[in-house]
Amino acid sequence: MKKIQFREWRIASPTYWGILAILAGVIAVAGVAVLYMEHSGHWVTGMTNQVVWGLPHVFAIFLIVAASGALNVASIGSVFDKKVYKPLGRFSGLVAIALLAGGLVVLLLDLGQPGRLLVAMTHFNFKSIFTWNILLYTGFFAIVILYLWSMMERKMNGYTKPLGYVAFTWRLILTMGTGSIFGFLVARQGYDAAILAPMFIIMSFAYGLAVYILLLIFTFNADNRELGDTVLFRLKNLLGVFVAAVLFFTLMYHLTNLYGAENHEYEKFILLDGGIYTLLFWGGWVLLGGLVPMGLVYHPALGKTRGAIIAASSLVILGGFSAIYVIVIGGQAFPMAMFPGKTIVSSGFFDGVNGATMAYSPSLPEFLLGLGGVAIVLLLTLIAVRMLCFLPASLADEVADPHHG
Secondary structure, eight states, X not given: OOOOOEEOOOOOXXXXXHHHHHHHHHHHHHHHXXXXXXXXXXXXXXXXXXXXXXXXHHHHHHHHHHHHHHXXXXXXXXXXXXXXXXXXXXXXXXXXXXXXXXXHHHHHHTTSOGGGHHHHHHSOOTXXXXXXXXXXXXXXXXXXXXXXXXXXXXXXXXXXXXXXXXXXXXXXXXXXHHHHHHXXXXXXXXXXXXXXXXXXXXXXXXXXXXXXXXXXXXXXXHTTOOBOHHHXXXXXXXXXXXXXXXHHHHXXXXXXXXXXXXXXXXXXXXXXXXXXHHHIIIIIIIIIIIIHHHHHHHOTTXXXXXXXXXXXXXXXXXXXXXXXXXXXXXXXXXXXXXXXXXXXXXXXXXXXXXXOOOOOOOOHHHHHHHHHHXXXXXXXXHHHHHHSOOEESOBOHHHHXXXXX
C-alpha cells in the first residue's frame, strides 16, 4: 500500500460552476416554497391536525439518519484500524456533516415558526427526547469537525483514534435518539416499540453508506481519478450486509408487533390493506430497497460491475425513503386507540372516527422543501472538496490495497 496523496477536486470550471448553479437554483425554488407555506399557512400542505409530520420530515429524518451512517466509513478505518478504509475517512466526515446540515435545515424550515427554535435551544427540558436530540446534533457537528481536523492536520494525527472512538459512540447515541423519538411515543401503535432505536442504527449504516458510495463514484469519475475494485467491492459487500441487517430488523419489528393482539389492526393496515403504505412497504422498503440491491451486489457477474453497484446504492436510498415514509406518515395515518375497545362515532379532532385512517397527500411545496435539503447536502459537499483536500488523488488497487503486489 503506497502513501495516499490528497488533493482538491479539479473538474473543469464551467462544469463545476454549472453544477453549483443548478443546485443553487433548486435551493432557491425550495426557498420560494418555504415562503409560500409561511405566508399562506400550512393548510396549503397535505398536513393536518392528525398528520403533523409530512414529507419534509421524511426527507429530514432520512438525511439525519444517513449522516450517522456515512461516518461509519471513517470509523472502520480509525476505530477498527482497517487500512483500506483510512483514505476514505476525510470524505466520510465531510459527507456526514453535509447530510446532517441538510436534514436540520429542512427540519427547521418545516416547523412553521423557525424562530421558536431559539426557545428550545435556550430553555432545556431534559425530560424531553427533543432536548437531548438538539444536544446530540450540536455535539455531532463539533466532534466530527475535530475528527476531520485530526485527519487533515499532521500535528493532530495522534488524536485521530481517540476522536474516532468519541465520534463512533456519539453517532450511535444520536441515531438511537432519533429512533427513540418514535419509540417513546406510546400513543401511536406504529411508534411504540423499543426496537426502533437499534433499527434506526442499522438503517443509518445502510442508507449512509449508499449515499457515500454514489458521491464517491461521482466525484472520482468527474475528476478522472482512478477508483479501484479493492475499495469499491469492499464497500458494496458491506452495503449488502447492512441491507440484510435492515431486513432482519424489519422482520423482528413486525413479528414483535404481531405477537401482541393490540397491534394486529395496525399490522394489517401496513402489511395488507394500507394502500400506499402497503405498496411502499413491500415494493419500496422490502423489494426495491432490500432484496433487489442484495441480489445485485452479491450476483457473481453483475456484482462486479460499476453499473450494478450504482443501481444497488440508488435502490437502497429509494428503499430508505420508502421505509421512513411508512414509519413516519403511516404511523400517523393509523388512528390512535384513544378508547381501546370502543368505536369513536364523533370527534372534533376527527381522529379515528369509525376507525377511519387519516388521509395524507404530499403537496408540491413540501416536496420542493425536501429536495432543497438534498441540494444543500450536494452543494456543501462539492464546495468543500473543491476548496480542501478531502479526496485521495487515487484509489487504484496498487495504491489503496495493502496486500497488492
